[in-house]
Amino acid sequence: MSSSLVLASGSQIRRLVLEQACIPFRVDKSDVDETALKEKHADLNPAEMALLLGRAKSRQVSARLPGEIVLGADQTMELEGQLLDKLPDAALARDRLKRMRGKPHYLHSGLSLHRDGEEIWSLSRTSTIHVREFSGSFLETYLEQAGDALTASVGAYAYEGLGAQLFETVEGDYYAILGLPLLPLLEALREFGVIET
Template sequence: MTVKTIPPIILASSSPRRKELLNSLGLAYHIHPSQAEETFDPRNSPEMVVQKLAHQKASDVARHYEQGLVIGADTIVVLNGEVLGKPKDESEAFQMLSRLQGETHTVYSGLAVIDADSGKECVGCQGTKVLMRPMGADEIKAYIATGEPMDKAGSYAIQGLGATLVDKIEGDYFTVVGMPVALLARFLHQFGINVLTVARQS
């Protein structure tokens, strides 16, 4: 039986959590972090913003290749219509977490897969609601002191110590981590890659 050759897969991100998610699917890939400037129109909907950012990253990397599937992803945290990005410093992290505590916010993860050869692309996103438990100032400062919040949208990581801050979620956990895995599998299937078959062969 002839085994179909899988095209090269390029992850346009150096995010450890996204690497772990791709590893969990048994996919062979290499990393080429995007250098695209992450700009967006704040008047656009969160869904449009996060899809545009993911597409910017994938497009920036795809132009360097003649073949291969480039995966771009981006995650934003939205509270009462306001996008909360990565904190600039500990003071901003404290402000974000103080606003999020006791409240429900939405995490959106955008995903783009671009075929560098044909230019075919799939772009989409998913959103998940997250309820963060009430916290006092001392607890927030203790979490910030771990260093975990400093490179995370919304100043927390649900896959790390930030899990202790979350009461419940409504939606896809992996969207909060930073890459909606089921959506990625659907996109890859459109390029002829069945992740279940790949897992069985590995």
């Protein structure tokens, strides 16, 4: 293998997905101003926004690491046609979850690989999550138990943990829901010599 992978993200779940798949990588977090990009490109739909953010992260880190393959990734959430952001504090989670109850929402993942400042691969994936009609008592118990998940993800849940109890059905790849569609990424990493074919 002639190349290594750099993850341009501080996301703990993305690190964990790569580690569990035994992919060699190191982290060099981008400092892209996501808020400014969202404001500048407010005309993009949520799926396009996820890819734009992933590309920006990958491009920025790639520019300072010649020869390295850099992975940028982002995920956006769409509810009733609206792009939602992470909650600034857990107190707002109750209202968000009530709004999501009984409705589908969409998680859009955008991935980009850059080398020497040029994009060599990209991917956009959308997952549909159907939130069940949970009870008020369940919601209160969930809010007590969820902890950091309430502000760590835009949906106020960790799908891989307690958050799974919020859902009725999901349409999409497990890893895409976590924000890193793994199987197509593995195919690309094999193509670019990061992992064995």
